[in-house]
Amino acid sequence: MSQARLMDGTALARRIVEETARKAAELTDRTGTAPCLATVLVGEDPASVTYVRMKQNRCRKAGIDSRRVALPAETTTEELVGTLRSLSQDPSVHGILLQHPVGEHIDERAAFEAIAPEKDVDGVTFASFATMSFGLPGFVSCTPGGILRLLDAYDVDLAGKRAVVVGRSAILGKPVGMLLLARDATVTYCHSRTRELSSVVREADVVVAAVGRPRLVRGQDIKPGAVVIDAGYNEGNVGDVDFDSAVERASLITPVPGGVGPMTIATLLEQTVDAAARQLGV
The missing domain is CATH 3.40.50.720 (NAD(P)-binding Rossmann-like Domain)
Structure with missing residues (x-):
């Protein structure tokens, strides 16, 4: 049997991001508002810091505003939940990503559930799992x-x-x-x-x-x-x-x-633009 064909996620992700950038530019032109993704990082885990920086760079290339919210490692569950609820209520933020892991002392599930479903562009809430499982409109993981x-x-x-x-x-x-x-x-x-x-x-x-x-x-x-x-x-x-x-x-x-890996980030960016379009009513 011959060797398997490689599934090139990098090339496919590039095409998705290019299309996402086109949609983001069109949305910005129509509404005067650029899609915005808020990324919440607890602590300074080197891998997480690198991932967040990479996502910010990809956002920039796709015409998506990126807001980095850095919290100290000793942040409590209550404080993190408060931050996520505040971002959920902020009309200038269209998508929220909680970079995980967040530390063993934090109730990660409670934190995820503080993200409004319409801004859960990472697909991590109970609501997103349910809508995905039933094939209803929402965001997939x-x-x-x-x-x-x-x-x-x-x-x-x-x-x-x-x-x-x-x-x-x-x-x-x-x-x-x-x-x-x-x-x-x-x-x-x-x-x-x-x-x-x-x-x-x-x-x-x-x-x-x-x-x-x-x-x-x-x-x-x-x-x-x-x-x-x-x-x-x-x-x-x-x-x-x-x-x-x-x-x-x-x-x-x-x-x-x-x-x-590249497909994960491409999906995040695509869903952020989709979330912005829904919230801006276009």
């Missing part, structure tokens, strides 16, 4: 949304396919499973307590690895011809899939980096 866009771009027909999601996080594993289900895939969730994980993965036509464990999914676990989406990112630019062995068996596979 950005990484799962980006994954579906990648699958569409490569003409992956999900109807009737067996999809295995390795991971069950609230902002990645669970929502991507719901999006796959909505496309008529038969979805199995796996996690740290799944027995005989390899045998479950081997039955999958589509594998989404999103568990945060480097090279957990091996090439020998991949059904020949399967589509492999590696949503993991670990130290050393290593995903949750052992790429070198999986590429020999899959038909399509995402690289790390350059696969899912």
